[in-house]
Amino acid sequence: MSHWITSIEGTEAGAQAALTLALLAAVLHAVFGALQKGRHEPLLARGAIDASYGLMAAPIAFFVVPWPEPHMWPIFAGAFVIHGCYKLAVLGAFRRGAFTVVYPVMRGTGPLFTVIGAWLIFGETFNLLQWLGVAVLLLGLYGLAAYNMARVTIARDTLINGLLFAVLTGLFVAIYTTYDAYGIRATADPFTFLAWFFFIDGLLFPVLAARFYLRLADRPALGPLALRGIIGGLVAFASFGSVMLATRLDQVGEAAVLRETSTVFAALIGWLFLREPVGPIRAGLMALIAAGAVIVEVAG
Template structure:
């Protein structure tokens, strides 16, 4: 599988596959966010997901090449960055409704990712792509203003939730750019993915071990079941966008993934019972439209 990915790098077929992978990552990431925000406390949910993702990585690690020496400091850096992201994400979901904070998290990320891709990889955006970024940001700020004025759910923590959402978006951009560097630093991209999930999967369970142990048996079983499903979704989402960054430009993949805001609106409405409304749906669509302009404006 790794050889197939490598053979497509720099080709038109690789670019098309990268676009498809980024869109698939958008859908699966919205599902992942809803799972963490759903029935259980976001911290506990994340702990259950990480336990399962770390365990699921073990058989995959046995099937991929062993990491090269230069990968160990890269893995250490990824662990630190993703740990910060997890704490910011859980803090965001703890304070705000899913359909309120998720679009801001995912909408803020691409601007920072574009800047990071320019600094690290020397990527440049065409004028039409910058128009797409502007459209996307208009949706983000419009949504933030709308939420501040009209949203009544968790109103007392809304400002803090939006602040954490922007910080989480910045951390998403940071890890996207850093991990794109990491997946390009190893010969086989699946080596990075398998070892990353194993190393990344143990912090939250250790931090939350007392809270997990204190859960009633039925609740713990429920958390682990949801965690197993969430781990599979995480593999699909993170793996897809990382392979997309290996096949094509980091900035474009990061921006296109943010069409997840539309999927999040539908999930929040259908699964979590959160009302979206035409104005908020329109602003979320504006974010997604900006991402599409970026993808096709290059």
């Protein structure tokens, strides 16, 4: 698999594989977001998920993939810090604002900053039509956030702070997307980066979640929390792993934009499986998100 990935880098086959991986990441990221917003406190859910994928990645990192080159250790340390800050920003947004408001803002801010970061670091450029696609996608995402914000009735007193954390989260999404693209391109075997990334990234939040859990007066049952963590860990492997591989195979900015169609897939999941109403306005805004992503891909 590693040989096949490296053999199609920069080719038309690589671009098609990157497109498929980015869309797969979008679908799975919608599932991942739903797992984090469930009935468990976000820090507990995140800790369970991180513990699961850290434990799953450990034997692969130590015994299956090639050992990382010496220059990779500072890169892993940087990824550990960046992803830790990103998760803290996500928790700040989820705790202060309604999910339907802060999530589109998180996802909308990320691709804009990522496209700029990919230009600064990798020299990637978007043509005028692709920038039009980015604008259409952002219009749909921020429009969806504004539409939901006008109707939300919970946590309105902390909503502004929640939105500020959502913008900060979007900034960290851009930073980690660009940084991870640099990291996965810096090693000979992309699966070396993935295995060690998930192992190292799974070290911090289980500790924070355990300390929080022990301070609770009314502690939730560990069985359902562990099950959510295992499912979330498997989804995280497929979701984040897919988008990281996509950034190695093709342009970082295009992969970042395509991943943000996760908002559309999240709404579809809610409509199909949770019987949540969509309505014509939300459907139109989601169509803008999808249209923006299509424009970016086709124009590229």
